[in-house]
Amino acid sequence: KAVVSTQSTGEHQYGIQGRDGFIALIDCATVSIKKTENDIQTLLRRHNFKFASVAFMFSNLRDIQCQIPTEISDEELEELALQCGTEDYVTDRENNSITFTIEAEDEKDFLSEAKDNNLQLISSGTRFVSHQMTSISDSETKRRIGMFMKSLEMMHEVENVHHNVENMDEIIEAS
Numbered sequence: 289k290a291v292v293s294t295q296s297t298g299e300h301q302y303g304i305q306g307r308d309g310f311i312a313l314i315d316c317a318t319v320s321i322k323k324t325e326n327d328i329q330t331l332l333r334r335h336n337f338k339f340a341s342v343a344f345m346f347s348n349l350r351d352i353q354c355q356i357p358t359e360i361s362d363e364e365l366e367e368l369a370l371q372c373g374t375e376d377y378v379t380d381r382e383n384n385s386i387t388f389t390i391e392a393e394d395e396k397d398f399l400s401e402a403k404d405n406n407l408q409l410i411s412s413g414t415r416f417v418s419h420q421m422t423s424i425s426d427s428e429t430k431r432r433i434g435m436f437m438k439s440l441e442m443m444h445e446v447e448n449v450h451h452n453v454e455n456m457d458e459i460i461e462a463s
Contacts, residue, residue, distance in 0.1 A: 299447075302328055305340035306436070307429045309422040312451040313346060314440065324445045335436045346416040346450060348392035352399075355408040356384050372401040385410055418452035424459060434463025 297317050302325070304312040318324040332338055356365070356379065365386060369377045376389040390398050392414065402409065424430050433453065437460055440446045453459065 300324070301343070303340050303342040304328075304332065304337055305342060306335070306337040306433060308424055308426055310337075310424065310429070310433055310451070310453060311340070311342040311345055311418065312449055313343060313416050314446060315448040315450075316443075316445045317447055318445040324443075327443060327445075331436060331439050334439075335432045337432075337436065343416075345420070345452070346418050349415050349417055350390050350392050350395050350398075350412055351387050351415065352390065352395075352402070352412045353385050353387045353410040354402060355410055356381070356386050357406065368405055368407075371405060372398050372407075374398070415448075416450035418450070421452050421454045423454045430459045431463055434459045438463060 297319050298321060300316050300318065300321055302314045302316065304310075304314060306312075314328065316324050316328075329339070357368075360368070362379070365377070365379060369375060369386075369388060372388060373394055374388050374390050377386055379386045388398065399409075424433060433456075437449065437456070440449055
């Protein structure tokens with residue numbers, strides 16, 4: 289466990305395992321890791337979930353948004369993406385940007401290639417995507433997951449929750 293001064297905010301990630309294959313990674317920013325852990329542990333007990341090592345079940349992806357070079361065709365953009373080491377990209381001609389999705393471990397090489405190709409970085413973000421998604425059908429499990437997710441939303445320390453549930457929107461709406 290990381291030790292954080294009460295003067296500064298520390299980031300921490302918690303792995304969660306629930307019923308029927310539900311797993312999640314919870315990203316928190318907190319000045320008190322112990323308090324946050326205790327708060328999450330209380331939620332876990334209430335919903336019959338537990339802390340678990342589940343990070344290996346997710347891919348750590350980076351979405352890197354860059355300015356599109358002037359007067360470049362779609363074919364040239366595709367070639368540019370390949371030069372930067374990815375086939376996964378989305379263009380937004382209206383905002384003159386392109387967003388590349390890469391594995392986190394490829395970020396250094398990508399940024400080097402992007403610099404070599406005169407791409408101007410606009411923003412970047414991290415997300416975790418489960419290797420295997422699941423759909424929850426049991427009504428009690430849906431209820432517990434929905435209540436758990438709503439409880440997490442109310443915690444100001446929670447920044448992101450990455451999960452493996454395909455029908456999460458339906459579950460949250462129903463709870």
